[in-house]
Amino acid sequence: MQSFDYDPTIRVLFGENSVDRLGELVRELDARRTLLVTDPGLVQAGHAEHALQALRKAGCETAVFSQVEENPTTRVVKAATRFARESGPIECIVGLGGGSSMDCAKGVNFLLTNGGKMEDYQGMGKASKPMLPSLGVPTTAGTGSEAQSFALISRRGSHIKMACGDKKARFRAVILDPGLTASMPREVAAVTAMDAVSHALESYVTTRRNPLSQMFAREAWRLLAGNFEAALDHPEDPEVRGLMLLGAHWAGAAIENSMLGAAHATANPLTARYDITHGIAVGLMLPHVVRFNGPVAGGCYKELLSVAGACNGSERTSPERLSEHLVRFKQAAGLPLRLRDCGVLSDDLPLLAQQAAQQWTGTFNPRKLNQEQFIELYEQAF
Ligand SMILES: [Fe+2]
Structure with a gap:
């Protein structure tokens, strides 16, 4: 441990x-x-x-x-x-x-x-x-x-x-x-919530994860996943806003104790090159990073699905189900699903991969990535 x-x-x-x-x-x-x-x-x-x-x-x-x-x-x-x-x-x-x-x-x-x-x-x-x-x-x-x-x-x-x-x-x-x-416009609530969700998920599986960081990340995920849609549909509800604010804070505490991973490493070049808002960029990459990490983080993802009450008898693996869960969040929030919807050019993917490979945050991802694998992640998200 x-x-x-x-x-x-x-x-x-x-x-x-x-x-x-x-x-x-x-x-x-x-x-x-x-x-x-x-x-x-x-x-x-x-x-x-x-x-x-x-x-x-x-x-x-x-x-x-x-x-x-x-x-x-x-x-x-x-x-x-x-x-x-x-x-x-x-x-x-x-x-x-x-x-x-x-x-x-x-x-x-x-x-x-x-x-x-x-x-x-x-x-x-x-x-x-x-x-x-x-x-x-x-x-x-x-x-x-x-x-x-x-x-x-x-x-x-x-x-x-x-x-x-x-x-x-x-x-x-x-x-x-x-x-x-309470004054956050819906778009801001959606992208910031997606960012907070990504913090909980990424910090839960990093190479630096430990019992303490996972305690914060698990509780963050429980609050954020359980209130994500309600927060967008009922922004007037102070109870839901409070739970989201706490969830985002615990996710921040999880990062402080375990760092982040490849979704942030691949999102940062998208923001730098195309000015894509951070939460949108992370949301574009996260479902693909979860699938990529599956072989080494599947057990952790299963725990998170269970916390979210989404561990049904489906045939699909935990990384697949978690990845689909994230796509549903994005659909509910009206966030873009693909890089091409955000003006990213396919010719740029190798350059983006080169920049992603240099991101410090990527070094804590549970599954190591080489530049080819960064390109594959961008291609899957494209
Ligand atoms: Fe973030």
């Missing part, structure tokens, strides 16, 4: 209106001057103002950087860091939003406290100086970034994602408020 080193230092607050306690949590970290990192959509939805009110009520002074873009690049992190420096001494950073805002908040923390550029922190544990205390407040049920030490930042120009990790970059507290996910 794989060993693990669990270091649970993130305080997690879950519940309706828990964002009202944001200021109180900042003050408990002995901080007052706060940088709030968010995006223009959340300003428009009123969530940034809601967070600001909670901070003001606790006597926090807040500078707001609201220019985060999807798949944040080194340029945005640099701009946010410059803004923070010009705003005077910052004692605490709050990331409010989807994975992009939370990753950008972590990125700013690296540059503000340790200097240099984002590229200096690619990998794990490259920050030598202390970092600022920070908080994560997700507004989508998707990335689970709030549970992780990594900031995913794209290189300006190439749009290749760098994973910059450090335990010190991890949020000290996380607020999971289901009320904040």
Whole structure:
């Protein structure tokens, strides 16, 4: 059995209106001057103002950087860091939003406290100086970034994602408020849910899987698979939104303790080259990765089917049934089923495979892949 080193230092607050306690949590970290990192959509939805009110009520002074873009690049992190420096001494950073805002908040923390550029922190544990205390407040049920030490930042120009990790970059507290996910448009709810499902499935079978990461991944899968369609059909239901938010968070905790696999390795080049939204790209590849992993991960997939109550007496194997289960999710969500539906060119598949083979995340896939097998995966998804 794989060993693990669990270091649970993130305080997690879950519940309706828990964002009202944001200021109180900042003050408990002995901080007052706060940088709030968010995006223009959340300003428009009123969530940034809601967070600001909670901070003001606790006597926090807040500078707001609201220019985060999807798949944040080194340029945005640099701009946010410059803004923070010009705003005077910052004692605490709050990331409010989807994975992009939370990753950008972590990125700013690296540059503000340790200097240099984002590229200096690619990998794990490259920050030598202390970092600022920070908080994560997700507004989508998707990335689970709030549970992780990594900031995913794209290189300006190439749009290749760098994973910059450090335990010190991890949020000290996380607020999971289901009320904040109520404003998600259906398309956003669908792609973020697909991403969260992929986190649960991939982390459950990686080479680094261990009893702890599997506990998180199994519970994440139970919540996400059990509420996927209800979350899309009944976004007004706070109970369902809460279960999806928790599922996405546990899936993020599973990644923190076991990493990801080939669906993410093959999705990242699709996003970099064709600007395909991350959750769509992962959803396109995941059913094929599950079939590919079948010979070594079939037992794990059978366990997950059982958790989802989908272990019927069918003749088909567990990887096939799980793969079909995922396709049904995509159909229910109205997500594209094939690469060709997203403008991918067949001539590009070898190049995409070459880039996928270089992705660090792919090294944790339970079945090793060579470049030919990456091409085959793209061909199956095409
Ligand atoms: Fe993901």
